[in-house]
Amino acid sequence: MPPQPAARRGPGPMVPPPQQQFSNAQMQQHQAQTLAMQERELAKRRARKPTDKDISPAIEALIPAAASYRELRELEKRYDAAIMRKRLDIQDAINRNVKNTRTLRIFVSNTAKDQPWQQSSKPLPENAFDFDTGLTPTVRVKIEGRLVDDEEADMIEANPDHDLNMDGEESIKKKTEAGQAGKKKFSHFFKSIIVELDRGTEHPDGNVIEWRKPSPNTQPATAALGLEGPKEFDGFEFERKSDENINCTIKLIRDESPDRFKLSAPLAYLLDTQEDTRAGIVMKLWEYVRSNGLQDREDRRKIHCDNAMRHVFHAETLWFPQIPEKTLSNILPLDPITIPYTIRTDVPSHFSSTVTDVTVYIDDPIRAQMQSILNSPRYHNDLREIQKLDDHIATLILALNHSKAKHDFWEAFAKEPAGFIGRWVSSQKRDLDTLCGEGASEGVEEEEKRKAMWRDRMTESVYMLLARQGPGR
Known part of the structure; x- marks a missing residue:
């Protein structure tokens, strides 16, 4: 029996080809x-992009306005x-x-509140069995600071007719107008504020009060918990229970960028x-080395220490790149x-007994203005607009040069058609030979000489070969 044909399967589901991993x-x-x-594509575009924006002298001869x-x-x-x-x-x-x-003035x-001598002025109830009023004596301490120039500027704003200093009033007003936007608060200049109360008396709330500037790493977490306080402030206050005078020490840790250090003796x-x-x-060490001629004559990186530098680095010679590391010690x-401050409880009203002036370092306000100039989006937009105009000018100059080349072509053709066509065809032939690699380094005459020399040598060689083979051949 002949073999039965296989049954055809019906249409099945489409199976996508396996994806290559x-x-x-x-x-x-x-x-x-x-x-x-x-x-590569960008490089090709830049190569095709016209860059010449100078008009040739030949065009200036035709167009007098091109000189402008x-x-x-x-x-x-x-x-x-x-x-x-x-x-x-x-x-x-x-x-x-x-x-x-x-100058930062601190x-x-x-202030004292509910002290015994303040409570004695209040009448006691008629049926009271003791002399206790139930009030707790407390003291509140405030530490605040302001830049001296800002303080004088605020006095001028509050009272323009006030005679601060007639000789320098104009300069103060100018400084105020220039630095109004960049005014720094008291907390900006310090990393932490620590108040240490007298150890002789134990306070239930603790003898140390401390504030620390939050670091950038912890600010998001404190903000999420709702514990974030003001970023900067002009005053720092705390309250303690006491009915006696308290001696305390206030320590302010400076916050500077870049950090400043105390130098050894x-x-x-x-x-x-x-x-x-x-x-x-x-930089000061470099100026000292140069002014005293301590560099080696052959190798300028080598420094011969004098007596003062030997006391610092304890070496006779020193390599200048080692100075940043050597100064760490x-x-x-x-x-x-x-x-130092004494918290008074025997004063009935607000009392300031300590004023301290501290020298602080702040960025030059002109530096911020310069930075804004460099980062101004308007400047970058202007640069892009100027670049577009330059590209348009280069395109116009290219078109102008092409028009001048066409003008020269047709002018030469009109003056002498036959001779111009011959020279033009010869020029095109040389260009074609150069592109094809034929005669790229020699001219037409040199090529003809080489052909004639090759023909003469080949003819002589053929004659010599025939003579050797004999007259029969």
Whole structure:
């Protein structure tokens, strides 16, 4: 029996082809190839992009107004050079991070409440069995500070006719107008404020009151818990229960950027300063080395220490790149600002007994203005607009040069048609030979000489071969 044909299956579900799995290395290679292709495409676009914006002298001879364009181009070049020089000056001034010194005036005051001598003036109830009024004596201490210039400026705003200092009133007003936006509060200048009460008396609420500036890492967590206080403030207050005078010590830990350090005695004597930043210390050491001629004549990085430097670094010679590391043993954290104060409970009204002036360092307000100029979005938009105009000018100049080439072609053709066509065909032939690699380095005459020499040598060789084979052949 003949074999039965296999039964045909009906239509089944469509099975998609298996997807090819790529490893991480293959995906990275594919991404690298894609980026390389994009870079090549951008490079081709930049290569095709016209960049010449100068009009040739031949066009200026035909168009007298083109000389004005050339003068404008020269003026633009000088203007661009001046702007770039100013931007570099601004960038250098920002990188130097110059600080201005200001005076911070710190006031410490306290008030007393519900003290025994204050309670004695209040009448007691008629049926009272004791002399206790049920009130708890407390004291409230306030620590606040203000920049001196800001304080004088506020006095001028409150009373413009007030005679602060007639000689410097104009300068104070100018400073106030310039620094109104960048006014710093008291807490801005300190990392922490610690108040240590007298150890002789134990207070139920503790003998140490401390405030610390929140770090950027902990601010989101405290804000989520609803424990975040004011970011900056002008006054710090605390309250304690007491009916006696209390001696306390207020310690203020300075917050500076970049950090300043206290110099050791030998280094302070060498640089003639008690505190400075690490960059300032290195710069002053460099100035000291140069002014005293301590560099080695052959290797300028090598420094021969004099007597003062030997007391600091304990070495005869020193390599300048080692100075930042060598100075670490000669710098210490700054001592806190210490203010002794006595909390009075025998004063009926607000009482300020301590005023302390502290020198603080703040950023130059002009630096912030310079930074805003460099980061201004308007400046970048103007640059993009100028780039578009430059591209448009380059396109117009390219079209103008093409028009001039067409003009020269047709003018030469009109003067001498036959000779021009011959020269043009010869030029095109040379260009074609150059593109094809034929005669790229020699001219037509040199090529003809080589052909003739080859023909003569081949003819002579053929004759010699025939002579050797004999007359029969």
